[in-house]
Amino acid sequence: MNSIVEKAKNAALSAAIHQALDYLKKDPETNIPKLMDLVDKLAPDDWYEAQRSAFRNAIREKNHWYELIMKVYALDEGVRETFFRNFILNASLLGSATQEETARRENCNVPWAILLDPTSACNMHCTGCWAAEYGNRLNLTFEELDSIVTQGKALGTYMYIFTGGEPLVRKADILKLCEKHNDCEFLSFTNGTLIDEAFCQEMLRVKNFVPAISLEGFEEANDGRRGEGCYQKVTHAMELLKAHKLPFGISTCYTSQNWNDVSSEKFYDQIIEAGALFIWFFHYMPVGNGAAPALLPTPEQRTEMYRRIRAFRGSKPIFSMDFQNDAEYVGGCIAGGRRYLHINARGDVEPCVFIHYSNVNIREHTLLEALKSPIFMAYHDQQPFNDNMLRPCPMLENPEKLRAMVKETGAKSTDYESPEDVDTLCDRTTPYAEHWKPTADALWNGEHKE
Secondary structure, X not given: OHHHHHHHHXXXXXXXXXXXXXXXXXXXXXXXXXXXXXXXXHOOOOOOHHHHHHHXXXXXXXXXXXXXXXXXXXXXXXXXXXXXXXXXXXXHHHHHHHHHHHHHHHOOOOOXXXXXXXXXXXXXXXXXXXXXXXXXXXXXXXXXXXXXXXXXXXXXXOEEEEOOOOHHHHHHHHHHHHHHOOOOXXXXXXXXXXXXXXXXXXXXXXXXXXXXXXXXXOHHHHHHXXXXXXXXXXXXXHHHHHHOOOOOEEEEEEOXXXXXXXXXXXXXXXXXXXXXXXXXXXXXXXXXXXXXXXXXXXXXXXXXXXXXXXXXXXXXXXXXXXXXXXXXXXXXXXXXXXXXXXXXXXXXXXXXXXXXXXXXXXXOOOHHHHHOOHHHHHHHHHOOOOOOOOOOOOOOOOHHHHHHHHHHXXXXXXXXXXXXXXXXXXXXXXHHHHHHHHXXXXXXXXXXXX
């Protein structure tokens, strides 16, 4: 009976959202405020109150967030409506409810998103990239990718993110997966060099694929890491996407070398003008035996990143997230299936895209079995790893936690080429953790609370 009631509620919610979208597209500037009034009247008082309040303020003030909302409405109509259905309804509303129910029933984490490596192959070899060392010999078959998505949907997961390698080396299979699972939203981290006119047309056809293009700064810095001419290829890809009214964002790894450029107003304005709707910042992680600890930002540099990103979040029409400095918004570390997990091109199910230790392989175990494996249950039982949300990671800021979890669970290194002992990795990050702690504590207890 409960199942029937839930299905009825879900069907009603789905119908209401579709009606709302039809209503909005006729005249979004006039109808968005009216729709928010209706939502406020019908929704429970505590239902996404912070988000609703932010939307109301944006609409009333017609500020930078309102500008971003209108940019979303300027996208291709089919792509925009598919995004609302798959991302907001399926992944974030209905999916999250199923995830929570499954997590309670199974007593384990259930992810909002699953990161997948379709291949270890890449058409580039970037300095400092943890994927660069892996070579091009490993792939998940289409059937394996399809099985993972099918299993994930049964748990309530409708968001899938491709990493690599370069995922677009497998364009045909990725598009086939988007087409088969048209109720899911697919995002891909990509170097952008394989996005062309033909691929833009395919994106318009499937409607549920969004690229996050890697950009490490301005032309000199970007090409210094990724190779001469890469910046121009990325610029051309963004021009194509914007011309076709397709959504895309930027993915930026900040280091001790490029942090100043990628957090500058000039960089923000440039990617906004190019058409990017979001930017995700990732702190450099010294993973693998070829890691370069010198690229780790200093405490002063990381603090300035924290301040600048928050300042621009209050003034620029782009959604920005710093996955190391914004952990407070998601309650700490999101790995280990708490919000996401990672499956590499060999099928190893890892708690994090940066932490390559596992007890299980998807070719031998189900997704649910992986979530109940020792390393994943260690994450489940210990998160958050620190009450200071500026120190969320069990590798970078709390290496003693990762060291203990890997040893206690017997998880093995999943590095393709050169397995890395957890002591070697944690010895490398311990000095960083010690140096960051005083700054992080002062920032969290002082300026942050103010």
